[in-house]
Amino acid sequence: xxxxxxxxxxxxxxxxxxxxxxxxxxxxxxxxxxxxxxxxxxxxxxxxxxxxxxxxxxxxxxxxxxxxxxxxxxxxxxxxxxxxxxxxxxxxxxxxxxxxxxxxxxxxxxxxxxxxxxxxxxxxxxxxxxxxxxxxxxxxxxxxxxxxxxxxxxxxxxxxx
Amino acid sequence: xxxxxxxxxxxxxxxxxxxxxxxxxxxxxxxxxxxxxxxxxxxxxxxxxxxxxxxxxxxxxxxxxxxxxxxxxxxxxxxxxxxxxxxxxxxxxxxxxxxxxxxxxxxxxxxxxxxxxxxxxxxxxxxxxxxxxxxxxxxxxxxxxxxxxxxxxxxxxxxxx
Numbered sequence: 001x002x003x004x005x006x007x008x009x010x011x012x013x014x015x016x017x018x019x020x021x022x023x024x025x026x027x028x029x030x031x032x033x034x035x036x037x038x039x040x041x042x043x044x045x046x047x048x049x050x051x052x053x054x055x056x057x058x059x060x061x062x063x064x065x066x067x068x069x070x071x072x073x074x075x076x077x078x079x080x081x082x083x084x085x086x087x088x089x090x091x092x093x094x095x096x097x098x099x100x101x102x103x104x105x106x107x108x109x110x111x112x113x114x115x116x117x118x119x120x121x122x123x124x125x126x127x128x129x130x131x132x133x134x135x136x137x138x139x140x141x142x143x144x145x146x147x148x149x150x151x152x153x154x155x156x157x158x159x160x161x
Numbered sequence: 162x163x164x165x166x167x168x169x170x171x172x173x174x175x176x177x178x179x180x181x182x183x184x185x186x187x188x189x190x191x192x193x194x195x196x197x198x199x200x201x202x203x204x205x206x207x208x209x210x211x212x213x214x215x216x217x218x219x220x221x222x223x224x225x226x227x228x229x230x231x232x233x234x235x236x237x238x239x240x241x242x243x244x245x246x247x248x249x250x251x252x253x254x255x256x257x258x259x260x261x262x263x264x265x266x267x268x269x270x271x272x273x274x275x276x277x278x279x280x281x282x283x284x285x286x287x288x289x290x291x292x293x294x295x296x297x298x299x300x301x302x303x304x305x306x307x308x309x310x311x312x313x314x315x316x317x318x319x320x321x322x
Contacts, residue, residue, distance in 0.1 A: 024176075027264070053262040101214040152318075153317070
């Protein structure tokens, strides 16, 4: 393609950069993971926390950014344990997708985890996380209140299974 | 909250800016709209086009960015007509959500439009759009191939109705 300029870096940030490619600004962001985690009582485990983009608290799937070179499944298991203490169990991929393909290269991998063991969370110092659990009868109503794309995708795919 | 610094603008781009708020980098992006558009033969109308973030073609719901101050429904009707020629019909909101609440304030409004009239598209000069239509029997299989968050949300909510 004529006019491709690869890697003109316009901004270097702590979590993402901005590059101009073929005349368009693109947010370069590491891949991320999110987990539909089902506990021993068939409840889905969600996290409520302040979010910089939303500028308020949101209720979401446990999620996080992959470490450099980290396998998505390994990263998902690490993030779930850090945020909720849940670990072990059976894991299957539900979906992978671009969160905002018009302006960012962020890829999101979503897993379903069942048969999990309980444990103690170990959140990062700057995370302020509240854990909430929702039973099967509550999920349809919960969908009406969810305001996060990956959480909608994960819960909707879980409900189809 | 202690430490809030509002509006330290780190980057000004063509489609988005980056600001640092409370120590975190946030992509400031206008709200966007996407449409689950159902034609007279009950087919969902999707668009395939090169995407800067994905760095390749993706199959997505017709979508676009709101103009300053534009009502989301008006913007959705404008974008659908520009990209596909489809217009008129009955419109209902399906969902609204943050696409990437960890690092961007982009809000996405998704509508379902039915009973649409056909017309001629009028895409922007820089848009390279191919229109594809999928019948009800094809949607479940299509979900396996979709790689875009808003498209998954829209199709999954449509399939639940």
